[in-house]
Amino acid sequence: MGSFYLVGPMGAGKTTIGRMLAESLSLPFYDVDREVEDRSGVDIPWIFDMEGEQGFRDRESAMLDELGSGPRAVIATGGGAVIRDENRSLMSNRGVVIYLCTTVEEQIRRTAKDRKRPLLQKGNPEETLRKLMAEREPLYVQVADLTLQTDENSPRLVVQNIVAQLRELGYC
Ligand SMILES: Nc1ncnc2c1ncn2[C@@H]1O[C@H](COP(=O)(O)OP(=O)(O)O)[C@@H](O)[C@H]1O
């Protein structure tokens, strides 16, 4: 059945909820962004500066492929991992995809103090988030096996809901 992949926009809670979900399911946890940073020895803003977004996307796809080939785990992706067809096929074919959704208003609140998401460091972050949501939401929906709203619920409750749904569907 493969790994559990968390997808959704920046600030949806993929990293936070992924770590807790892994603990709850007694599985290893990987965050694709973190693994890319550990492997390259530099942070994501540096990669965007030096190699551009395409350079980051190449590293992200390679890491997703590597992690997806390993033993079963919970894998938190970055918000843009769904834009490449190859990444969406990999996740759908190899595992169970969980879409964490949120509103742009909540994304703004949750990412306001962050300086590590290069796409939000220039221009108007609200406009950027709206544009990205319009482009990517259909892709999150397309790839998702299950969808969870994160706006009204604490991370703990979201994890409980995910586990309940995975059990119901026979995935764990
Ligand atoms: N359900 C939630 N309710 C409130 N705050 C949340 C929730 N999920 C995540 N957060 C907070 O939002 C911020 C971004 O979460 P993060 O896990 O980094 O999101 P992502 O990996 O999807 O970009 C963090 O400060 C986190 O504590």
Ligand SMILES: O=C(O)C1=C[C@@H](OP(=O)(O)O)[C@@H](O)[C@H](O)C1
């Ligand atoms: O939406 C995006 O394109 C990105 C989301 C980030 O991950 P989070 O969704 O975990 O913030 C990170 O991969 C990078 O800054 C690009």
Ligand SMILES: [Mg+2]
């Ligand atoms: Mg994250």
